[in-house]
Amino acid sequence: MKIRNILFTPTLFIVMMSALFSCGVDRWPEYAAETELDTWIDSVMRQEYLWYEEIPTVTPNKYFLAPAQFLKELIYTTLDKNYSYIDTLNKVESPNYGFDYTLIKNSNVDTLYNALVTNVLPGSPAADAKLQRGEWIIKVDDKHITKKNETQLLQSGNALKLTLGKYELQKDSETKKDKGVVVETRTINMGAERMVEDDPIPVYRIITSATGVTVGYIVYNHFTAGTATEKDKYNNKLREISHVFASAGVTKVVLDLRYNTGGSLECAQLLASLLAPKEAVGHIFAELKHNNKQSYKDFSLLFDPDLIGSGVNMNIEGGYILTSSTTTGVAGTFYDCLYPVANWEILGAALPSTGVATESFINPKHGWSLNPVVCNVYNIAGESHGGVSFPAKYTVDETSLTNLVTFLPLGDKEETLFSMALGIIDGTYPPKEEEKPKPDEGTTEEKPETRTLKHVYHSQGYRVKGGIKLK
Template structure:
């Protein structure tokens, strides 16, 4: 990512620092190393911040705080964590590469099972054979408790005892999902029969070896493919796209080119429906939003207005329109779609929400899942060469071609589904039986019928691996 460098002389801070001069003695050199970063942040925010008028007066601020605390002290009430400051990191973080949610075991107040909610590609977790929907029952032979849970995060090699969620009948404990299992624990000849008396249990599979943590780099194109519905002429593209990231430091269009390649494959296969899975997409770069929109929209909408960026009154010269620019395709293909089905969650945010908002004037959008986060503004990255910190303040509001940006409470789904209410269908992304993808396929086929919810487990807490991807909506 390109970082915009900006070094501003902290004029507002001069008023504060006059109190540091005593008996005519200039103590600037003594105190500036302690306050300089906060003073720079203060000056920058008063110029570029969308809500700069809400920043408190300098005389009431503490310039000796850490960067996160200082930023929090000057943010507008409109800023719900959109503006951030963090260290500049260019290398991927070491991790196991999986997220999980703890569920309380019904027969114990102190032990838990961990549902694997996400597995990163090319990670130790994937190498171990963990999948989305796997359940971790034991860690190094011990039950998961508040004390032993730390082993799922501490970085060392681990032995995990895993299982899968199945429905059994109360009366004779027969597995309603089929009795035959493959070596990896997947059921064969699974039945779709739903039993009102069924009870969910974690069925043991066996042990796997989880290697130690290592740096993990992922493509934002997590899963892609084409699904043909038997007995119909539907050819459905599926794309699980986890961040709006153009590329790497070595190849700045690497991931955009993956999108372009997939769009060409879809064009050649004459796909006529598209399911875009944004449930894990917390945002990214605005340029990627434009590219994906160019791929999806009706062909006659290319070169039309796409979005309008509106800055504060000090920066109004930056106000500008974005268009659906066909030149961004660069070897990719426009799919000329009248409708797109988008899978969402509470973490779908920023750039992902911009895509939804800015496509709405031009095509039918069907949302499936849960309400999105509601991040309707864009940030820009600034660094000061003196400090290893990057400040990303909200700099503008983003409107679609109809002048709309009214989703501060998020986009509500057309079909609301909490996937954790269907744990037997909590499966890897791209599996046609996974509850949200299966629902989207049902909507396309005109035969949607949700299975009965048979989940009684209680979620206690969730853990998400820290990823060095940029969230929100970022202007480069």
């Protein structure tokens, strides 16, 4: 689908702005310059927006708003949950450390916090310093973390000395129950922030389960085809992985979408085409339906053998999708189009679905890209679950006191959700009734919301915006 340039046409706006002419002086050139971009946004939205009929009448003074603010005046918030957006064309990526963290209260001192490392990008300052997911940052440059100094300490951009810890369960001397504590383990020096490539597939591996099942594991953090200089770099990596998995005889796939932030529908189509059962290849993956003004653009996407290209269809009959509270609705739309042809189960958290796609419209004069929702996305059964969350087969709070023990690097067989998937494959999860802990063997548990302050994302993938993109 071509990205189109919509030209500014001021005819309607001239009429609306006539009231602003004063004392017979023609102020139009002055007003046109200030309102041209918003008028262009308005014209595109009233033609292309899926819910254009719900766009309200805009008063003339609103055309002086900043572009993002003006767009908010137009979107249909009942169904458009921040899927439509506008952005500059000359966006500059920022340097970063390449790790994300969740700030959690110190269990012993209410005013202090520890930072649980939740994700580390390969090739980043964090990775170079051998920082790992599941480690805890106790101090930064020998200073304890507080609510007031957290940003200054962890987001300064400078080289940092990090004092790290490990989470353990220890018996409370009074209650005789397990209590979670963070024990100091080591100190590392991490380099200053720099530009980091955000590879959406940072981890993949093959595991033989306890019962001999060959399992492929993939972390996929966003549906991105490639980089500015290598347009198909990450799609080709997916194709290479398909050969690795097929050659190894992989029959089950664990797809880790916990940190997936969205991206391109074409990338989702490629991944689905690589994974789908062989009998689904060549059949409908998704159907896209636009508003009644643009219905001539409706089209279908296939589990496409041509898109597979140098890859290979892995003929996976079913697998497991790992999710978290940060997984976006774009991943849900991918799942919505895949599950009718294969048995995929969700582990972790309910998976939201946007059920819609956005398209990019470029204004080269002003240097902006408008990305409105333009179509619904339906699966082969004719269903679109926009605004719906698919329930998890097993819901897991990864930051509960007991699960923090197994909050480990992605791909570790003992990591909370991956080990659960392997247990289901082997038939050892859920545990039998006699294997479950007795009530008096529990832990001293706190409500997560009283412990977690906020999640902080440095990874560039978290900057992906809006609904699933047509391109």
